[in-house]
Amino acid sequence: MSQTWATSHGLDLHLDRSLTRVRAGLESAVREAIRSGRLGPGVRLPSSRVMAADLHVARNTVAEVYTQLVAEGWLTSRHGSGTFVADRPEPAPGIRQRTHDTPPPLVHDLRAGRPDLSAFPRSAWAASYRRALSTAPGSTLGYTDPRGLPELRTALADYLARARGVRAHPDRVVICSGFAQGLDNLAHALHTVGAGAIAVEAYSHQRYRAIVTAAGLRTGAVPVDEHGADIRALTGCAHLSDSGAALLTPAHQFPTGAVLSPERRRSAVAWAHRTGAVLVEDDYDGEFRYDRHPVGALQGLAPDHVAYAGTASKSLAPGLRLGWLVVPDRLLDRVIGVREASGQLVSALDQLALADLISSGGYDHQIRRGRLRYRWRRDALSATIAGHAPQVRVDGVAAGLHAVLRLPSGTEERDVVAAAARRHLSVEGLAGYADPAGLGDRRQPPALVVGYGTPADHAFTAALARLVAALEDCQRRRQGARALTRAC
Amino acid sequence: MSQTWATSHGLDLHLDRSLTRVRAGLESAVREAIRSGRLGPGVRLPSSRVMAADLHVARNTVAEVYTQLVAEGWLTSRHGSGTFVADRPEPAPGIRQRTHDTPPPLVHDLRAGRPDLSAFPRSAWAASYRRALSTAPGSTLGYTDPRGLPELRTALADYLARARGVRAHPDRVVICSGFAQGLDNLAHALHTVGAGAIAVEAYSHQRYRAIVTAAGLRTGAVPVDEHGADIRALTGCAHLSDSGAALLTPAHQFPTGAVLSPERRRSAVAWAHRTGAVLVEDDYDGEFRYDRHPVGALQGLAPDHVAYAGTASKSLAPGLRLGWLVVPDRLLDRVIGVREASGQLVSALDQLALADLISSGGYDHQIRRGRLRYRWRRDALSATIAGHAPQVRVDGVAAGLHAVLRLPSGTEERDVVAAAARRHLSVEGLAGYADPAGLGDRRQPPALVVGYGTPADHAFTAALARLVAALEDCQRRRQGARALTRAC
Numbered sequence: 001m002s003q004t005w006a007t008s009h010g011l012d013l014h015l016d017r018s019l020t021r022v023r024a025g026l027e028s029a030v031r032e033a034i035r036s037g038r039l040g041p042g043v044r045l046p047s048s049r050v051m052a053a054d055l056h057v058a059r060n061t062v063a064e065v066y067t068q069l070v071a072e073g074w075l076t077s078r079h080g081s082g083t084f085v086a087d088r089p090e091p092a093p094g095i096r097q098r099t100h101d102t103p104p105p106l107v108h109d110l111r112a113g114r115p116d117l118s119a120f121p122r123s124a125w126a127a128s129y130r131r132a133l134s135t136a137p138g139s140t141l142g143y144t145d146p147r148g149l150p151e152l153r154t155a156l157a158d159y160l161a162r163a164r165g166v167r168a169h170p171d172r173v174v175i176c177s178g179f180a181q182g183l184d185n186l187a188h189a190l191h192t193v194g195a196g197a198i199a200v201e202a203y204s205h206q207r208y209r210a211i212v213t214a215a216g217l218r219t220g221a222v223p224v225d226e227h228g229a230d231i232r233a234l235t236g237c238a239h240l241s242d243s244g245a246a247l248l249t250p251a252h253q254f255p256t257g258a259v260l261s262p263e264r265r266r267s268a269v270a271w272a273h274r275t276g277a278v279l280v281e282d283d284y285d286g287e288f289r290y291d292r293h294p295v296g297a298l299q300g301l302a303p304d305h306v307a308y309a310g311t312a313s314k315s316l317a318p319g320l321r322l323g324w325l326v327v328p329d330r331l332l333d334r335v336i337g338v339r340e341a342s343g344q345l346v347s348a349l350d351q352l353a354l355a356d357l358i359s360s361g362g363y364d365h366q367i368r369r370g371r372l373r374y375r376w377r378r379d380a381l382s383a384t385i386a387g388h389a390p391q392v393r394v395d396g397v398a399a400g401l402h403a404v405l406r407l408p409s410g411t412e413e414r415d416v417v418a419a420a421a422r423r424h425l426s427v428e429g430l431a432g433y434a435d436p437a438g439l440g441d442r443r444q445p446p447a448l449v450v451g452y453g454t455p456a457d458h459a460f461t462a463a464l465a466r467l468v469a470a471l472e473d474c475q476r477r478r479q480g481a482r483a484l485t486r487a488c
Numbered sequence: 489m490s491q492t493w494a495t496s497h498g499l500d501l502h503l504d505r506s507l508t509r510v511r512a513g514l515e516s517a518v519r520e521a522i523r524s525g526r527l528g529p530g531v532r533l534p535s536s537r538v539m540a541a542d543l544h545v546a547r548n549t550v551a552e553v554y555t556q557l558v559a560e561g562w563l564t565s566r567h568g569s570g571t572f573v574a575d576r577p578e579p580a581p582g583i584r585q586r587t588h589d590t591p592p593p594l595v596h597d598l599r600a601g602r603p604d605l606s607a608f609p610r611s612a613w614a615a616s617y618r619r620a621l622s623t624a625p626g627s628t629l630g631y632t633d634p635r636g637l638p639e640l641r642t643a644l645a646d647y648l649a650r651a652r653g654v655r656a657h658p659d660r661v662v663i664c665s666g667f668a669q670g671l672d673n674l675a676h677a678l679h680t681v682g683a684g685a686i687a688v689e690a691y692s693h694q695r696y697r698a699i700v701t702a703a704g705l706r707t708g709a710v711p712v713d714e715h716g717a718d719i720r721a722l723t724g725c726a727h728l729s730d731s732g733a734a735l736l737t738p739a740h741q742f743p744t745g746a747v748l749s750p751e752r753r754r755s756a757v758a759w760a761h762r763t764g765a766v767l768v769e770d771d772y773d774g775e776f777r778y779d780r781h782p783v784g785a786l787q788g789l790a791p792d793h794v795a796y797a798g799t800a801s802k803s804l805a806p807g808l809r810l811g812w813l814v815v816p817d818r819l820l821d822r823v824i825g826v827r828e829a830s831g832q833l834v835s836a837l838d839q840l841a842l843a844d845l846i847s848s849g850g851y852d853h854q855i856r857r858g859r860l861r862y863r864w865r866r867d868a869l870s871a872t873i874a875g876h877a878p879q880v881r882v883d884g885v886a887a888g889l890h891a892v893l894r895l896p897s898g899t900e901e902r903d904v905v906a907a908a909a910r911r912h913l914s915v916e917g918l919a920g921y922a923d924p925a926g927l928g929d930r931r932q933p934p935a936l937v938v939g940y941g942t943p944a945d946h947a948f949t950a951a952l953a954r955l956v957a958a959l960e961d962c963q964r965r966r967q968g969a970r971a972l973t974r975a976c
Binding site: 028031035068070071072073074076086087114117118120122125126129130133134138139140141142143144165167177178179180181184207210211214259262263265266269270295296298300301317318319320321322341342343344345346347348349350456 | 516519523556558559560561562563564574575602605606608610613614617618621622626627628629630631632653655665666667668669672695698699702747750753754757758783784786788789805806807808809810829830831832833834835836837838944
């Protein structure tokens with residue numbers, strides 16, 4: 001039973017009498033009374049004797065509460081004259097309700113960069129985590145190697161050599177909490193070795209440009225065409241050729257979907273070798289290649305010039321926050337230094353669970369399942385567009401979890417995006433990925449970036465139907481406008 | 489059975505014939521032959537017909553392998569003239585074995601800042617993690633609120649109000665991967681709102697000074713005495729009074745162990761209110777207070793002026809990488825912005841597991857167990873020193889997992905540390921925590937910082953014995969030197 005106590009001194013403390021721990025209750029009631037302003041600064045509290053009698057509690061209890069609240073700074077005790085509410089510089093501020101609302105999520109989501117989260121292998125992960133937890137030595141739960149635990153670095157070095165052709169000694173593998181942190185580490189390391197700038201593909205995540213800029217590097221834009229990043233710009237353009245680094249997505253350019261051509265791979269490595277630059281290889285979806293074997297990582301061609309980066313965000317889930325770098329020898333100490341200085345470590349149990357999942361074959365199994373699932377979706381997307389919106393060309397589908405839909409001339413990206421939103425479908429235009437400063441006349445024609453990973457299996461067909469309907473809406477409007485023009 | 493195949497063209501590919509996947513085997517054998525330099529640039533490979541005949545595999549298999557390796561940049565194909573090893577800018581570098589060896593760990597460890605990792609509640613954590621994994625909606629595994637998941641923010645807001653007197657609305661709770669990341673977030677946020685400097689206690693972790701400096705803030709040193717940080721310096725010293733922030737450890741000054749006096753708590757809040765500065769409260773071990781209730785957090789006095797920071801590193805384990813901030817309203821958007829810009833998120837499953845552990849009472853239970861354990865150890869340390877090294881004064885033991893041992897005058901910290909190391913005991917001197925630039929004449933006399941959290945229960949008594957022996961070594965040497973002086 002809750003009731004309010006008023007003492008004979010008229011201080012209504014709203015003390016909940018049902019509390020079994022009288023002292024704790026009294027303490028927090030006084031605290032709250034001061035916080036809320038009911039007891040103002042300078043107010044003299046009843047002596048502990050009087051208060052104890054009023055409340056029918058032991059005098060010692062009240063004395064302890066007063067002592068505690070004096071220690072915490074709520075009260076002051078002036079010797080011989082009693083206990084007072086301490087001066088506070090201001091009235092207690094109300095905590096205003098904040099909202100960081102993102103707009104209500106659209107029902108269907110075909111944005112790129114997300115895997116099907118309903119396919120996360122919960123039981124395999126649970127089993128690996130349980131094994132990790134039951135076998136981890138206590139020391140792994142402390143402060144450990146800033147590169148990550150040797151168990152995971154060894155498992156990854158083996159996996160990456162096998163699956164991606166990466167030449168990774170475990171000593172050069174660094175575990176991080178996703179690509180953003182890895183890029184941050186590399187950018188800071190490059191900055192400390194004197195790189196002034198990094199060339200970034202003219203179409204890419206805006207956030208990545210922000211991360212390298214925050215680390216003190218200038219950015220230059222490498223044009224992108226149907227063969228991937230146009231490496232000739234690295235040698236041909238004065239403002240790019242002396243960049244100390246380049247950030248590339250060789251396996252599947254993000255977001256245009258092009259695969260870096262063999263000739264350009266060699267040119268990139270030759271440029272790095274000649275100038276001493278470092279190529280940062282963002283291998284964000286290299287495992288998901290459909291038409292033949294995965295294209296091996298660029299890193300395998302030149303491990304001393306390429307910093308390789310991968311994550312579990314596509315293969316498992318972004319929410320795990322697990323990524324990795326394979327760092328060239330000459331940057332390794334710098335990367336370690338960056339992580340050490342800012343105390344960057346990744347959860348030990350998560351690391352051991354991933355090591356277990358890889359070693360037990362569960363990780364490969366999940367990749368194979370994913371490859372089948374996403375390949376089916378890619379084929380469904382291509383067939384649906386071919387059948388229902390033949391004016392649209394599907395591009396960049398050799399790999400990955402997204403495609404680029406080239407819109408017919410005269411169609412604006414933003415019109416399709418808006419038409420999709422009206423049908424409760426979230427999809428993005430290509431222009432949003434363009435480096436605003438870096439394109440010149442190399443801007444690509446209007447296109448959508450369609451992620452086919454995001455929906456759960458059961459929702460995929462419905463999402464495609466909405467996409468087709470949105471494309472048809474725009475097509476109709478365009479034909480209507482043309483008819484009107486002719487009529488005038 | 490493994491054997492080496494040499495083709496009739498004399499190319500020894502070291503192909504492992506037992507591989508069931510012939511194509512994969514051939515592909516990686518060719519890759520490896522190029523990597524290792526056995527196949528040099530420009531070397532012409534046998535035609536696919538010849539190679540297939542040599543190896544007794546289908547010609548198509550060889551053709552596919554060649555196509556793949558051309559795509560990866562290892563080979564080039566010149567129309568009509570065959571397939572060649574591509575030019576590579578350099579011989580394949582050997583991966584040299586790197587060692588980042590820390591010195592071999594000493595057998596006994598009494599360094600501060602680490603809890604007893606053998607006390608990590610494995611089964612309670614496993615149960616919470618399992619529940620989290622089985623109930624988490626798929627969406628939590630994606631990219632989520634940069635502040636962390638609402639489940640954990642709500643559980644923490646409730647816990648912190650209850651246990652630490654923190655006024656925390658869940659909207660203002662930010663989950664981070666430990667104090668270092670939280671401090672980094674706050675320092676960057678402070679920098680963006682125009683704070684030029686942060687006052688830091690003159691004794692503290694060197695790393696924290698490095699983190700705030702890296703964010704662009706200058707540091708000033710607040711002297712530390714037996715009542716904690718001397719807040720008068722914040723108002724009295726010109727170079728400190730206009731700092732935009734101060735980093736404090738009010739509950740238990742790290743490392744000196746003093747508790748910030750009530751008067752100084754009020755002064756700190758008054759200074760922040762008057763100047764608009766932010767107090768960063770590092771509540772690293774506030775739960776572990778032994779002689780009475782925990783001293784409530786400073787934040788409860790002035791939530792608009794205090795950014796509160798806590799972690800699970802002492803209560804559970806550093807290896808979990810879980811920490812939290814309670815951020816004043818005016819810094820909140822900036823902190824969120826910092827986290828968003830660099831893609832900082834914490835593992836969703838870890839967050840949900842901690843939320844479950846708190847809500848289920850397991851977290852409080854673990855704290856209570858820890859309080860008993862560490863209190864016992866503190867008492868054992870005090871009694872042992874009093875009994876065997878009475879010349880040493882034990883200080884700063886009202887709370888936390890470490891004590892300060894004031895050495896008798898004439899004893900050098902480094903001598904005791906060295907004597908301890910000879911006895912395979914790791915322990916640190918106080919001087920290592922001093923701000924080299926900020927002490928002036930406020931340097932504290934020689935002392936050891938002794939962490940009594942680190943050893944497992946069974947190893948604690950032995951560690952104490954080594955400590956006493958090291959102190960006795962120094963005492964004997966000092967007496968010997970004095971006798972020698974007298975004799976001369």
